Amino acid sequence: MTPRIAVLLPCYNESTAIAQTVAGFRAALPDATIYVYDNNSTDDTVAVARATGAVVRSERMQGKGNVVRRMFADVDADIYVMADGDATYDASAAPALVARLLDEQLDMVVGSRVTQVTAAYRRGHVLGNRAMTGLLAQLFGRSFTDIFSGYRVFSRRFVKSFPVLSSGFEIETEISVHALELKMPTGEIETPYFARPEGSESKLSTYRDGFRIARTIVTLYRIERPLLFFGIIAGALLAVAFALAVPLIVTYMHTHLVPRLPTAVLVTGLTILAALNVFTGLILDTVVRGRREVRRLAYLGHRAPGGEERRADTGA
Numbered sequence: 256m257t258p259r260i261a262v263l264l265p266c267y268n269e270s271t272a273i274a275q276t277v278a279g280f281r282a283a284l285p286d287a288t289i290y291v292y293d294n295n296s297t298d299d300t301v302a303v304a305r306a307t308g309a310v311v312r313s314e315r316m317q318g319k320g321n322v323v324r325r326m327f328a329d330v331d332a333d334i335y336v337m338a339d340g341d342a343t344y345d346a347s348a349a350p351a352l353v354a355r356l357l358d359e360q361l362d363m364v365v366g367s368r369v370t371q372v373t374a375a376y377r378r379g380h381v382l383g384n385r386a387m388t389g390l391l392a393q394l395f396g397r398s399f400t401d402i403f404s405g406y407r408v409f410s411r412r413f414v415k416s417f418p419v420l421s422s423g424f425e426i427e428t429e430i431s432v433h434a435l436e437l438k439m440p441t442g443e444i445e446t447p448y449f450a451r452p453e454g455s456e457s458k459l460s461t462y463r464d465g466f467r468i469a470r471t472i473v474t475l476y477r478i479e480r481p482l483l484f485f486g487i488i489a490g491a492l493l494a495v496a497f498a499l500a501v502p503l504i505v506t507y508m509h510t511h512l513v514p515r516l517p518t519a520v521l522v523t524g525l526t527i528l529a530a531l532n533v534f535t536g537l538i539l540d541t542v543v544r545g546r547r548e549v550r551r552l553a554y555l556g557h558r559a560p561g562g563e564e565r566r567a568d569t570g571a
Contacts, residue, residue, distance in 0.1 A: 257286070258332075258357070258560075258561070259288075259332045259333045260287035260332060260334045260353065261287065261288050261289075261329075261331075261335050261336070262288070262290065262337075262340075263326045263395075264289065264290065264291045264337075265322040265326065265339065265340065266292065266294065266382060267293070267294040267296055267300075268296045268298045268300060269296070269298075269300050270296070270298040270300045270303050272452045273300055273303050273304050273340045273342075276338070276339075276340050276341070276342045276346070277289055277307040277308075278335070279345075280349060281307075281308075282346070282349075283349045284336065284350065289307075289310065290309065290311075290326065290330055291310070291340065292312050292313070292314055292326050292445070292525060293311065293313045293314070294313075294317060294319070295315060295317055298343070298416045300340075304340075312329070315564040318423040318424075319426050320421035320424075320429070321422050323337070323419055327414045328374055332411065334353055334356065334408060334409070335408065335409040335410075335411075335413075336352070336353065336407075337405065337408075338405060341448065341451050341452075342451065342452055344406040344448065344449075344526075345366075345447045348366060348406075348528070349408070352408040352444055352446075355408075356560055357560055358561070359442060359560040360440065360559045360561050361410070361439075361440045361441055361560065362410040362413040362434065362438060362440055363407055363410070363413055363434050363441045364407065364441065364442045364443065365401060365402075365443045366406030366443075366445075367399070367401035367404055367444070367445050367446065368401055368406070368446065368448035369445045369446065370448040370449070371448065376502050383403070384403050387428060387471070387472065388400065391435060391478070394476070394480060395435040397435065398435070399441075402445060403424075406446060407430065408497035410559070411521060411557050411558075412555075412556070412557030412560075413433075413434070416433075416437075417430070423467065424467065425467050425471050428475075430478070432475065433550075436479065436547060436550070437550060437554055439554070462473070477542070481536050481542075482537060482540040484532065485532040485536030486532070488532045489528075489530070491524070492528050493526065495525055496521075496522045496525035496526050499518055499521060499522050499525075500522045503517075503519055540561075
């Protein structure tokens, strides 16, 4: 049984590149259905995409995360190939990504970017990528070499168990966390990364998206490791309380008096806040475990990629 393959291309003002992108994936995956999801483009992206014969749909809520949420909800397939519509990813690598996913029954294969063109992959983005890669390795014990790659191949059970919560470019981080959190089998293949065609402009902002990355780091610690996150806050509060309490204790031992009552009250308040943070972390840690179990069950509700083909081959 031949798996149904869907190529998903989120687009925003990509009229100069979308035709080239669609043509590349059509040549690489001739049996796949190519979907172009437009995100309020103000140029001729929709008209150009329709002229290529792709299935064109629209998502009015601005942001790549919103587009991915809509694509994953609407499209029904066995294998999903996701890339950007800006012709920066190598479409000819798609068959290798799909084959890796099927042969090893993986749930996600990441096309990690390799380029010698500085304009294609800016230094600030490289540093942010490395920071997030290190963070995920600390949180989950493993990570990917290219967290922010938009070139990925997914199994059906990945897509249909993934509750997209992000609205913007942090969606790639959320995708990686979903795979790591549920301990899904994943893989990576290095793929060329090209500069945008002339006339095509990047939608990324180094500072704005850098702030989003920093916010995502803090959010990841809070959501995925609440006991650690709130434990760090509790430790900081206790350290301040101890520093303030030492002079009071020394004075009390010599005079049996507490002359600085406001400081004593402050120390008491900080200690109480530290205790509250510890209990908050313990409670949320239990909630996170329950949420992870529910997501795992949703994931197990779908068959493994290539499962039907393997059963057909063995006659089972």
